[in-house]
Every structure is written in structure tokens, then in C-alpha cells.
Amino acid sequence: MNKRLLGNEKEQIAVSYLISNDxxxxxxxxxxxxxxxxxxxxKNNTIVFIEVKYRKNANYxxxxxxxxxxxxxxxxxxxxxxxxxxxxxxxxxxxxxVINILGNEITHIENxx
Numbered sequence: 001m002n003k004r005l006l007g008n009e010k011e012q013i014a015v016s017y018l019i020s021n022d023x024x025x026x027x028x029x030x031x032x033x034x035x036x037x038x039x040x041x042x043k044n045n046t047i048v049f050i051e052v053k054y055r056k057n058a059n060y061x062x063x064x065x066x067x068x069x070x071x072x073x074x075x076x077x078x079x080x081x082x083x084x085x086x087x088x089x090x091x092x093x094x095x096x097x098v099i100n101i102l103g104n105e106i107t108h109i110e111n112x113x
Contacts, residue, residue, distance in 0.1 A: 010054040011038055014099045017106050023048065032081050035074035039099075040082065047094040049079045051112075054101040063100035064109060072096070072113045 015025055018041055027040040039050040051071070053063030075096060083090065098112040 007052075007054070010101050011052050013101060013106070014039060014050070014052045017099065017108070018050070021108075027082075030078070030082060032078055034081060035078040037075055037078050037082070045093060047083075047088070047092060048097050049075060049082075049094065050097045050099055051075060052099045052101070055103075057103060063102055064098050064107075064112070067098055067112065 011028065015028065018025065018039065021043075023041040023043045025039060025041050028038070030037045030040055037049050038052045039048075041048045041050060051067055053066050055061070055063045079094065079096070080090075082088075083092070083094070095111050096113050098109045100107040100109065
């Protein structure tokens with residue numbers, strides 16, 4: 001399976017997990033010329049920008065380790081652009097989460113950065 005198909009499969013697992021935990025999915029793979037956000041969701045009136053990371057095993061590190069400072073900055077900038085384009089006030093509650101998928105185990109890190 002190529003990386004794109006595998007990524008889509010793991011993102012779908014993350015979406016199913018989020019829906020089962022009362023998140024409303026509003027965008028998947030939100031792209032701009034500045035970057036991409038895997039999932040944008042809402043829960044309890046908070047906008048949640050979610051990065052999904054997968055590793056088959058921990059031989060090359062844990063999934064969350066791939067969310068580097070530069071990646072975080074890209075996600076932040078893309079989130080601000082999303083809020084601007086959708087007339088969402090910066091005073092609106094929002095956060096950045098990471099969903100790690102290690103093998104078949106899902107870990108949801110809220111307020112990851």
C-alpha cells in the first residue's frame with residue numbers, strides 16, 4: 001500500500017475515533033499554499049486542529065515525535081488562515097491536538113502544542 005493510501009486509511013481511523021468521542025468533523029485534509037491540516041473538528045464549542053501520525057512500530061520513534069517545531073508552526077499558520085478565511089474570531093476557543101496511531105493503538109493528545 002502506498003503512503004497516501006495508508007495515510008488516508010489511518011486518518012479515517014482517527015475520524016471514526018473522534019466521531020465516537022463526540023467530535024463533529026468539519027474538514028479533512030484542509031490545504032492552503034501555506035500547509036495542510038489533517039482534520040478540523042469541533043467539540044464543546046472549541047475548534048480542534050488535529051494532526052494524525054502513524055507508525056507501524058516504535059523502531060524509528062513514536063508518531064508524535066514527527067510533529068516537529070516547524071510542522072507545528074505550519075499547522076498554526078494554516079489554522080490562522082482557516083480562521084481568517086471563515087471569519088472566525090481569534091477569541092474563539094481553539095486548540096491543537098495530535099492523534100498517534102502506533103500499530104493498532106490510538107492515543108489522543110489534547111493541547112499537544
